[in-house]
Amino acid sequence: MTSSHASENPTLNRSQHVKYWLRCLKTHLPTLYQSNDSTRMTLAFFIISALDILNALHTHTSDEERKAYVAWIYRCQHPNGGFRGFTGADLGSSRTEQNKCWDPANLAATYFALAALMVLEDDLQGVRVAECLCWLRHLQRADGSFGEARMAQGQVSGGSDVRFCYCAAGVRWILRQREPSAIGIDHEDIDIKKLSKFILSLQTFEGGLGNSPFHEAQAGWTYCGIGTLKFLGKLPTSSRDNLDVDNMSIDAEVPGFIESLTHWLVSRQTSDIQRGGDFDVLDEEATLAAQRPDPDLKVQSAVISPSAFLHSATPTAPFLSESFSWAGFNGRCNKESDTCYSFWAGGSLAILSKIHLINFNANDRYLLEKTQHMIGGFGKMPGDPPDGEVLRTEELMASQPRILFIDAYDSFSNNIIALLETSLNAEITKIYIDSKIANLSVFLEPFAAVICGPGPGNPGNGADVGIFRDIWKVESPEIVPVLGICLGFQSLVLEFGGSVQRLSYGRHGIETCVTTSSTSIFKGLSTVNAVQYHSLHATMGRNASQHEDLRSLWRPFESCPELLPLAWEMGLGHEGAVSIGTNTHPILMAVKHTTKPYYGIQFHPESVCSQPNAAQVVANWWDASKAWLKLHKPTKLATTRPESPITYLEHASEPLDDSTDGHSEGSSLHTPPTPLSSLSEPPSPVPPQELLSMSIELGCLTVPRICRALRLEAGEFVLLDSEMKPTPSLGESSIVGIVEPSTLRILYSIGTDFVTVQAGPHRTQITLEGEVNDIFAYLKVFMAKHEITNHSDRAFCGGLVGYITYEACLETIGISAAGQENRPDIHFAFVKKSIVVDHRKRMLHIQSLTGHDDMESDGWVKRTTQLLSTFGVLEHGTCPQEKETESMISEVQSHQPSKSRYQSKISQCQEHIRAGESYELCLSDQTVINIKTSNSSCPTSWSRYLRLRETNPAPFAAFLRLGTLTLLSTSPERFMSWTRFEYCPPSTEGEQSETASTCQFRPIKGTVSKKRMTAEGETLHVSKEEATVLLSVVKERAENLMIVDLIRHDLYSVVSSWDVQVKALMAVEEYETVYQLVSVIEGRLFKYFQPSSEIKHGPRHRQCSNKNGIDVLAASLPPGSMTGAPKLRSCQLLQGIEHHQPRSIYSGILGYMCVSGKGDFSVVIRSVFKWDEGNSKDEELWRIGAGGAVTGLSTEEGEWNEMLAKLKSTLGGFAFGM
DSSP, X not given: OBOOSOOSSOOOOHHHHHHHHHHHHHSOOOGGGTXXXXXXXXXXXXXXXXXXXXXXXXXXXXXHHHHHHHHHHHHTBOTTSSBOSSSOOOOGGGOOTTGGGGSOOBHHHHHHHHHHHHHTTOOOTTSOHHHHHHHHHHTBOTTSOBOSEEOTTSOEESOSOHHHHHHHHHHHHHHTTSOGGGGTOTTOOOOHHHHHHHHHTTBOTTSSBOSSTTOOOOHHHHHHHHHHHHHHTOOOOSOOSOOOTTTOOTTSOOTTHHHHHHHHHHTTEEOOOOSSOOTTSOOHHHXXXXXXXXXXXXXXXXXXXXXHHHHHSOOOOOOOOTTOOOOEEOSSTTOOOOTHHHHHHHHHHHHTTOGGGSOHHHHHHIIIIIIBBTTSSBBSSTTOOBOGGGTTHHHHHSOOOEEEEEEOSOSSHHHHHXXXXXXXXXXXXXXXXXXXXXOHHHHTTTOSEEEEOOOSSOTTSHHHHTTHHHHHTOOTTSOOOEEEETHHHHHXXXXXXXXXXXXXXXXXXXXXXXXXXXXXXXXXXXXXXXXEEEEEEEESSSOOOTTSOGGGGGSOBTTBTTEEEEEEEOOSSOTTHHHHOOOSSOEEEEEEESSSSEEEESSBTTSTTSOHHHHHHHHHHHHHHHHHHXXXXXXXXXXXXXXXXXXXHHHOOBOOOOSOOOXXXXXXXXXXXXXXXXXXXXXXXXXXXXXXXXXXXXXTOOHHHHHHHTTOTTSOEEEEEOTTSOBTTTBOEEEEEEOOTTOEEEEEOTTOSEEEEEETTEEEEEEOBTTBOSHHHHHHHHHHHTOOSSOOSSSOOSEEEEEEOHHHHHHTTTOOOOOOTTXXXXXXXXXXXXXXXXXXXXXXXXXXXXXXXXXXXXXXXXXXXXXXXXXXXXXXXSOOOOOOOGGGGGGEEEEOOOHHHHHHHHHHHHHHHHTTSOSEEEEXXXXXXXXXXXXXXXXXXXXXXXXHHHHSOOTEEEEEEETTEEEEEEEOOEEEEEOOOEEEOOSSTTOOOEEEEEEEEOOEEEEEESEEEOTTSOEEEOXXXXXXXXXXXXXXXXXXXXXXXXXXHHHHTTSOTTSEEEEXXXXXXXXXXXXXXXXXXXXXXXXXXXXXXXXXXXTTSOOOOSOOHHHHHHHHOSOGGGTEESHHHHHHXXXXXXXXXXXXXXXXXXXXXXXXXXXXXXXXXXXXXXXXXXXXXXXXXXXXXXXXXXXXXXXXXXXXXXXXXXXXXXXXXXXXXX
């Protein structure tokens, strides 16, 4: 039964609706639909899209289930084009050529199949596009209409039905989004002109559209008719006086068409719900008269419809008596309200941009009080059981205000989106400044407001602001509230008469106090403490003076009469003023347009160091926007999504790709790759694995002794070494990974579309395609197939260990770099045998991943345990170490960066920063070390590593010899770690239990050497207290803050807006030669989360998805601490400044992905590396990378000294100075 009582605030019973649709999907359909085999595709679409509308599809179905739904849809595909309504009659051996015709493709099923695939996020690569479009063309009749199916003899079945016209136009629109010439369909199109004329011929004297010519108008047919025209791009406008249907151009404007259609649709809203009454009793006159057209409106003199009234006045919203609190829609004259027509009529008005004419409050009450069913779903009419046909009405109920965010390729954009989602309870849609939008006014229809975000560049440069300029030029009545932030703010000021100048001192990552007018969006806020990221500033035609009457600062300037100043940074008295300099005049911080709902702020309210009053400004802006919308566009506060698939598809925008694809022709030299299926099977079957291990006390064993006992020094192996600086929750364990000739390896080179899997002499190249279209997707699938369940709590149980070069990191953000032949950019070894040293508990774990009856692994674990037990007893004293003699120093040549060249690069960085192109640039350079190895006493790579780890102990030290790379690292910096998914109890009542994985980042930015030289040449030790003072200056804090905000942005691209936290901000940590500022940022991923019915619907609430730490890893590269911000523009600039010199493994990452589900990677800094290529037995070439973050506050001398300090700390491992 339905709920018939009126409530003060009726609500959508979301949880019941979700349960109802899940029952339909996973258990039993309602009785009415159980025998409808031929329409299973239609039912599937309605069920799947209902769950999607309720934001429940991904939270209540697994990846495997959704893939199964996709597979079922494709099984319904007809080989000659189109889809059936079900998989077809299973006739087995009785199937003949004659009875094949019993299961032809159906046009409606084809449309619903494609729509369902899109809801399920399928890429449509499995659709037979050419065949489908050819089949579609043959369904068109001579009058332009479409039939339903094509029978065996080629005849078209089904009447001239507008519903099939809609499905045909929709199928065509979806499939022709790909380049037509690429699929060979240039000459296979339907007759658009005939179809358009057919639709126009369906309009009746009332104004609505019938199912075919001379049929009564009905709302569902009307929706299909105007939907068809919308799909075709032929929806007419309404200002021409003459119309010749036979000879007209379909692009012509059709007088009266829209007006009469709109009048008819608006008049469908009615409060009549009587069942079985006398339908001849007209309520239509009262409904029409209630519209009360404005008598002063000019009446058109020439119309084509017999109904002069319907065409004479501008349509207005219906007048409803206060005695009626609800009013639904009927489908045609003299009928009672019917739930489905809330969508058909409402969706039609949305396509016509007339949805504001609906009385939403009355319609909401009708749906929620009269037809919402207690078990979920909606009845067609009051008292009816739930009906699948009316699910689309839920779309009108499940919505929140929708805000469009335009991203100028900034590295803080996702932080702003998170702020909006968590504080405004709004749905955010993000596009980019160079997105292709054919009609901006139409595109903006679903959005209640727009935000023009921050970004690099100059607002005077069209390429830097893109469609920002178009936003400011939108004319009434399409205007919506807009907030410009930073670059968006500057663009607003420039558009309305202002100018943009360089600041005397840049303000990137600077915390300042802003003085406000205490009005408008700053109501109740006399000052705002916020972070600034800009080196350009907007002026109102001239710079304000600190000496002029302060009252004049709050009035429009002569050159910008339409802009009202709301906030200024006076440049005096704020923290750090002495350090960063004071400007000679106030800096404009916020404005509002005097007549349009346009606002702008220069500061960044989303920064982790901005105070809550900065975020309050955004909340105030939304309050002001809602007040404006309530007055001018009230329906935008009630709807979020576009009201139909048409509007959704029409609004899909495509960012421009300004980068090359990076694919080289080198792959043609190799064996042709083998395709990878959508779920990518590994090169050989993966038998079930479990962890076999034995543990002993560490005793006097050390990491070097363990490696010596196993004789690992000379061959390939990997060591992740925290022994010299074990740190709680950071580096408490060391991992020795055994790499054997038979060890499986995964290799990838940038610019290729395949991954190489090697095990012993066997190599297989696997094409990256479909869902597994990049190396990280492959790694994720690989690890999922090798995951074990009997893992322990130790740091590592086995898995992939290896590295990712900086150039491979660049590829993840679309920057192509030159690859290095025979040097894989990504190389992981699948380590089955390993030794984990627990330094805190002083335990040693010898372990191996083993399959069923794997006697070899069992034997290795026992033999190694016995060996290390014996070795630990026999070995005493320090581990023998090869010594470098004084004579060896003369055998080493160092080619370091020249001071003048490095400082020139610093100068280039600062010029880009002053020009607004970047906030921070992490510059680096390389030192090349040439070592003569002909002397038999020359230290080995292993002995050099042992010295390096002693002189520069670090929690993420590593020795790696993998393939042709040898890496000696003493990195202090964790890039990212993630935990396995573990149980966590519900945080609030009503939530299900869930599992969560925590992803952690620990960027290091801000460095002070532990030794300093006095003017007299005396060397002094710097204490931690002194370092804390030195690192608290504005420059050092700004360096760290920019990277923290950047990492938050990266995390938010995968983790929900509610689940990112900064655990530590700019803490001072001590290392062997330096003190550094370290921050800790964490994000949490959840599985099996089900929101309770009380939780508000939100676009990015926690969802049950297949995202894990590997997804976060891929989204966060390259490490922000090695690039600067904004990341994309900064990396592009650094490529040029560094003359495209490969950084190689330096600035990349090193670490592991464990079969237990966790992972840990460090940033490759304080490291030395060599590739075997180019070396000989008499000579080795080693490289050391070093650098620092250049900001607007940097000095050339200071940055040079910082680079040298980092370089010296690494050079010590080679036993010579500079």
